[in-house]
Amino acid sequence: MKQPAAPRVAVVAHRRKSLGGGLPELRRLLADRGIENPIWYEVPKSRKAPKKARKAVEKGAELVLVWGGDGMVQRCMDALAGRDVQTAIIPAGTANLLATNLGIPEDLEKAVEIAFHGRPRAIDLGKVNGQHFAVMAGAGFDGELIGDADRGLKDRAGKLAYVLTGLRHVRDESVPTKIKVDGRKWYSGDATCVLFGNVSMITGGIEAFDDAEPDNGRLEVGVATAHGPLDWARTIGRMAVGRTEKSPFVQVTRASKVTVRLAEKTTYELDGGEQGATRKLKVRVVPAAITVRVPVPDPAEV
Structure with missing residues (x-):
């Protein structure tokens, strides 16, 4: 043949x-x-x-x-x-x-x-202010953390860089934030981090979005209000052992389009790369935007 x-x-x-x-x-x-x-x-x-x-x-x-x-x-x-x-x-x-x-x-x-x-799998991508992302995008605590890790430390310390920089930013101030999801008002108040996920596992191996799938035509949206080391320890601990939405410092939803307005310029990131500071994020999902070769499922696990 x-x-x-x-x-x-x-x-x-x-x-x-x-x-x-x-x-x-x-x-x-x-x-x-x-x-x-x-x-x-x-x-x-x-x-x-x-x-x-x-x-x-x-x-x-x-x-x-x-x-x-x-x-x-x-x-x-x-x-x-x-x-x-x-x-x-x-x-x-x-x-x-x-x-x-x-x-x-x-x-x-x-x-x-x-x-x-492998098998070809069509996956969604997110798009923030004109640029696609495959894993996550975030502003506030997440963006500042990534920004510091990008400044040479990541090459020297590897994954530990995210822990070290996280410790520097747990006391960062919150920013008055307004978020619309799919055209409706969803959140208005102070926030220390706004996060968008296309998959479940994000920076540092944290399972931030428990039910995320990169081919469901939607993005996960989260907003955190944690302040200081104790709040963040409780938040990340909840992510590690339970479901994120059960944290008292996190609200989550799912959407195809999101608009975020920040009271002051705030650093944001895409897939671990700092993108600068902005006061507005326009976010949307692009369904089946790209095809990636992935492992063939083990029949015993299907």
Whole structure:
């Protein structure tokens, strides 16, 4: 029986990130699959990745392997959303939250196997102020935490960076906040954090949104009013052992469109990357925006 032709493959890689035997090993694994000359781009920073991802599609790529962390994945997905191409994640970053939520392991050979023999899954993306995100977006405590972790500490301390920076911000002041979900008023009051989730697990491995699914056509929305170390310890403890909405310092809902107005400029982030400060967030879900290769379910677990 004639074997189906291999897809035209592209690699968009953050050259400072490493997994397994590194990019040379990735080249070898591709060659073992008969892919000797993939479209290949390496970038020194994730902000240079979107241009390369779009160029890969223009050159005929049907499958784009994204090598890097959540910031790299976010920028590539922002560029590839809505295009007729499949993506595969090679989780070479610090947190690798999207890969973890989708069941893609931090193992180079297994990730490549999923890229070629996994099943295609169309997932939603969120969109905040014109940019797509795959995992989460947030403003306030979350945005400040990510911003500090991004300033070099994450490279030195890894996942511990989120804990260290979190301790710095638990005393941050709340901001008067108004939130509309799907055109109706939902929240008005002081808030220390506003969070949007496309999946359940977010920064630091916290299960913030218990029932989130990246293909249900909706985004999870949360607002926190916790102040100080004790409140935040109770809030995060509730996330770890119970359901988030049972915390007295958290309100959650689900929506397709959200508008947030903040009384003062507040730092916000997308998938672990700081985006600056703003007083308004326009958020919406983009259903089935991109197709990702994910593990084939184990029949014994279905």
